[in-house]
Amino acid sequence: MGWAIALHGGAGDIPVSLAAERRRPREAALRHCLRVGVDALKAQKSPLDVVELVVRELENNPHYNAGRGSVLTREGTIEMEASIMDGKTKRCGAVSGLTTVVNPISLARLVMEKTPHIYLAFDGAERFAREQGIETVDSSHFITQENIERLKQAKEANRVQIDYTPPIQNDKKKETPIADGDSQIGTVGCVAVDSHGNLASATSTGGLVNKMVGRIGDTPIIGAGTYANNLCAVSATGKGEAIMRGTVARDVAALMEFKGLSLKEAAAYVVEECVPKGNVGLVAVSAKGEVTMSYNTTGMFRACATEDGYSEIAIWPSVHN
Amino acid sequence: MGGWAIAVHGGAGVDPNLPPHRQEEAKKLLTRCLNLGISKLRSNLSAIDVVELVVRELETDPLFNSGRGSALAANGTVEMEASIMDGNGRRCGAVSGLNTVKNPVSLARLVMDKSPHSYLAFSGAEDFARQQGVELVENEYFITEENVGMLKLAKEANTIVFDYRIPAVGSETCSAVAESPLQMNGLPISVYAPETVGCVVVDNQGRCAAATSTGGLMNKMNGRIGDSPLIGAGTYACNLCGVSCTGEGEAIIRGTLAREVAAVMEYKGLGLQEAVDFVIKERLDEGFAGLIAVSNKGDVACGFNTTGMFRGCATEDGFMEVNIWE
Numbered sequence: 323m324g325w326a327i328a329l330h331g332g333a334g335d336i337p338v339s340l341a342a343e344r345r346r347p348r349e350a351a352l353r354h355c356l357r358v359g360v361d362a363l364k365a366q367k368s369p370l371d372v373v374e375l376v377v378r379e380l381e382n383n384p385h386y387n388a389g390r391g392s393v394l395t396r397e398g399t400i401e402m403e404a405s406i407m408d409g410k411t412k413r414c415g416a417v418s419g420l421t422t423v424v425n426p427i428s429l430a431r432l433v434m435e436k437t438p439h440i441y442l443a444f445d446g447a448e449r450f451a452r453e454q455g456i457e458t459v460d461s462s463h464f465i466t467q468e469n470i471e472r473l474k475q476a477k478e479a480n481r482v483q484i485d486y487t488p489p490i491q492n493d494k495k496k497e498t499p500i501a502d503g504d505s506q507i508g509t510v511g512c513v514a515v516d517s518h519g520n521l522a523s524a525t526s527t528g529g530l531v532n533k534m535v536g537r538i539g540d541t542p543i544i545g546a547g548t549y550a551n552n553l554c555a556v557s558a559t560g561k562g563e564a565i566m567r568g569t570v571a572r573d574v575a576a577l578m579e580f581k582g583l584s585l586k587e588a589a590a591y592v593v594e595e596c597v598p599k600g601n602v603g604l605v606a607v608s609a610k611g612e613v614t615m616s617y618n619t620t621g622m623f624r625a626c627a628t629e630d631g632y633s634e635i636a637i638w639p640s641v642h643n
Numbered sequence: 644m645g646g647w648a649i650a651v652h653g654g655a656g657v658d659p660n661l662p663p664h665r666q667e668e669a670k671k672l673l674t675r676c677l678n679l680g681i682s683k684l685r686s687n688l689s690a691i692d693v694v695e696l697v698v699r700e701l702e703t704d705p706l707f708n709s710g711r712g713s714a715l716a717a718n719g720t721v722e723m724e725a726s727i728m729d730g731n732g733r734r735c736g737a738v739s740g741l742n743t744v745k746n747p748v749s750l751a752r753l754v755m756d757k758s759p760h761s762y763l764a765f766s767g768a769e770d771f772a773r774q775q776g777v778e779l780v781e782n783e784y785f786i787t788e789e790n791v792g793m794l795k796l797a798k799e800a801n802t803i804v805f806d807y808r809i810p811a812v813g814s815e816t817c818s819a820v821a822e823s824p825l826q827m828n829g830l831p832i833s834v835y836a837p838e839t840v841g842c843v844v845v846d847n848q849g850r851c852a853a854a855t856s857t858g859g860l861m862n863k864m865n866g867r868i869g870d871s872p873l874i875g876a877g878t879y880a881c882n883l884c885g886v887s888c889t890g891e892g893e894a895i896i897r898g899t900l901a902r903e904v905a906a907v908m909e910y911k912g913l914g915l916q917e918a919v920d921f922v923i924k925e926r927l928d929e930g931f932a933g934l935i936a937v938s939n940k941g942d943v944a945c946g947f948n949t950t951g952m953f954r955g956c957a958t959e960d961g962f963m964e965v966n967i968w969e
């Protein structure tokens with residue numbers, strides 16, 4: 323038994339040829355966020371505080387698809403969503419459709435602590451943010467040049483599909499653009515457990531590039547993108563629609579609870595058996611201080627550390643596996 | 644293969660003092676909806692089509708809290724939500740924050756069938772409704788006189804009306820009365836408390852489906868999302884079973900209640916009724932809720948820890964029941 327922490331910056335089709343100038347800042351962010359989380363755990367902060375803190379850091383980093391750096395909807399706007407859950411009490415909070423809140427994860431925490439509800443969305447959530455006096459900025463703060471470009475490319479690719487162009491041309495299109503290496507699917511998340519076995523999970527995202535306005539993914543949905551109970555804490559990333567119907571985060575916990583699987587076995591089962599290949603990645607910790615990071619995509623931006631000194635920062639499958 | 648089965652609900656948590664004529668009204672509507680579902684199942688309509696059709700009927704009738712008759716949010720408008728799931732392929736669709744769509748469950752179905760996504764909300768969902776050409780009506784269509792009265796009382800008392808927090812009969816009746824001082828037309832407000840609707844079906848090919856629709860809580864904060872549109876919480880279907888929940892949304896969400904029924908069947912090997920009993924007993928903590936479920940074998944089950952639940956069920960072998968109390 324000891325503390326453990328794991329975090330992710332999204333799973334997807336990340337080419338191994340990812341240019342160094344795109345890879346390095348993301349690796350640096352993973353290292354920085356892991357350090358922030360480990361320090362907080364060592365300072366006896368509660369896992370709930372730790373996951374919120376780490377996800378805030380990831381939201382503030384423009385290289386990941388959450389908070390600043392969120393991808394754009396079809397209309398070129400941003401609509402951020404997030405959720406947080408405390409394992410011991412199973413209390414949870416979630417938000418969707420945010421356009422001005424600097425740290426969506428902290429608003430999710432406020433929904434959990436300051437309202438009779440669990441989940442607030444769109445105008446009502448923005449109004450609640452103002453009532454609570456949480457930091458808000460103009461929407462343009464979140465929009466990066468890179469994401470404007472990415473939307474443009476996604477729209478072009480989309481037009482091809484809508485026009486029923488033969489798949490050959492489709493493939494050609496695919497090779498040229500979006501070779502910036504991160505998939506269109508990206509999300510950030512963190513799970514943590516302290517040495518008393520208290521667990522928490524948090525996930526935050528800007529959603530899918532070129533998503534329809536109003537689209538809600540798996541990230542704010544308890545049991546899909548985020549889940550924690552007294553056995554484990556899970557944060558998932560990938561294709562939201564697949565994660566939602568697979569109730570991915572809850573299923574890792576359910577397999578441990580109802581089938582007696584270990585954390586690693588449960589995570590591996592969900593990733594390999596329950597969700598189609600190329601669709602999901604997750605990080606999870608157990609009450610015993612175990613950690614696991616599994617995915618069925620090309621790669622997943624991820625990092626973890628445990629009290630006994632183990633630490634890992636990686637994007638693709640490690641050679642030792 | 645055990646043949647088809649169907650169950651419908653009109654919400655959990657019923658005031659024990661509900662006047663007999665209102666009980667009869669509710670039973671009549673549940674019976675009508677069951678019969679509609681049964682006739683469609685007999686003519687081999689698929690489970691997913693039947694749950695949509697039955698929930699449309701419940702939404703269109705103003706009696707329960709969905710579609711017309713939806714509870715009002717704090718600003719006096721309706722914000723409806725719904726979800727639908729086809730166990731065959733685990734496809735699903737969900738909507739939240741609708742204020743002009745006549746039948747939210749059908750828009751959820753269109754999100755599933757015609758959009759690249761599974762869940763659309765608020766103005767984006769309304770835009771999608773217009774693109775798809777579904778029937779739209781003015782917000783006033785959904786608002787009933789009783790609900791306007793209830794919202795006024797709820798606002799005066801500065802409370803959210805929880806339909807499932809209805810005092811149990813006999814247990815400290817005096818204090819229960821003192822706890823619910825809100826009265827309308829000489830009856831406790833809880834008599835009018837509106838309820839979520841849902842339907843689960845297994846067809847004679849063993850395909851399961853579930854659908855749930857609601858107006859949410861009276862005097863809820865605008866923008867509040869409850870369990871009804873959340874896959875795994877209010878609604879779930881897979882190849883084993885279909886489940887629709889109702890009650891305290893927040894307890895249902897944190898208990899991932901609908902998925903839980905399926906999970907204990909899948910991972911623990913429990914039967915349908917066993918799974919339902921386990922979930923109601925072990926998974927609600929202090930929360931109040933009820934649910935209906937069918938299995939791919941043609942079993943039907945329901946469970947609740949509230950005082951009463953509006954419900955009905957039928958199976959191919961001729962069993963049919965409509966009930967409110969235990």
